[in-house]
Amino acid sequence: MGDTPGPISSSPRQPVPPQTPSIETSYSWIRLAVSMALSTLGCVGMWSLVVALPTVQADFNAPRAEAALPYTFAIIGFMIGGIVVGRLADRFGILPPLAGGTILMSLGYVLTAFAPSLSVFAVISGVTIGLGGAASFAPLVADVSLWFDRHRGLAIALATAGSSLAGVVWPPIVQQAIAAHGWRQTHVGIGLFCLATMLPLSLVLLRRPVAQTAARQAQGSGNTMQSIGLSPSVTQGLLALAGICCCVAMAMPQVHLVAYCGDLGYGSARGAEMLAVMLGFSVASRLFFGWLLNRIGGLPTLLLGSAMQATALALYLPFNGLVSLYVVSAIFGLAQGGIVPSYAVIIRELFPAREAGFRVSLAISVTLAGMALGGWMAGAIYDWTGSYASALVNGIAWNLVNMAIAAWLLQRQRRHVVGAYVTA
Structure with missing residues (x-):
């Protein structure tokens, strides 16, 4: 009879052995801080278009679903651009595509100010704001993961917080600027400001990963067949x-909260404040989820975060008072903070580090397809039904599918960890 297996880890993470020097240095943390700042600036397109939605809708006299198209196109641009930049970053480093993306995004904001129609505005948003801003999202997260080993979960969680910090910083600023100057002049100002700040900051990222990191990239850090018994393509x-x-x-509250508050009579400014509250609590929760990712791994954290998000989303159905919406938005922000970082950690657990730029960017960028689809879908359901209640129910149903996939992968992972332990 074989030995009785000991405690089983829920994740195939492979911590750095004590005798192996850590790749983390003070520069790693400086690089993380700069990456968060760049992401906060470069992800403005995820939020400025949300805040501008009611004004743009009125300006072009368009239905709600059509008014959401600039956001949808921009998110699609973020998704495609993130995948492309991830490939480029694996080959050339993060700096060249980041600098090029910054210039493209800044130019796009200026061009949208002169858009004669909603369709032109939407196309420019996708081709320039989305594609250009993409370099400051998923590829930056992948780059950060290459500079950490002992605190990788926390570093990834903080790196992904940049896009949420953008949601804290930008909506109130954009809301006030639009009220004072209109959305067109506001877009010109955003473009010039991002160009003047992001290019100098990006120079801090000039250094490539150290030789020790490169050696580990060549070695690899994961095997999906051994970890969960699935091929890499199926797992991805x-x-x-x-x-x-x-x-x-996730998209229903994030994309339509400002418009929802306007429909309820609270005004767009209150909606922008709620969005900032939601994303502020999301940033705060990254510290907890970063710690949790280091403790239990990616898949368990994903399942927990997804379950919390479904619960928070359901709270929007019975509560629509002003104070209750602030509270529910804060709860929703706390719940969602661990979801996106989990995907990056799962990829680093299951795939070789040399593929990090492409695979992490792909995993995170594809989530933006969900944001784009969800933003449009919620607007379309609103146009069909005249309220957001059905859109919330639709969002909960999609969330349950996510939970089912995460639970199934986690079950397979645990089964294969048991098998590997017993075989050994």
């Missing part, structure tokens, strides 16, 4: 589907 595909599903659910 399931994670992509899970990411789309969770973000269809």
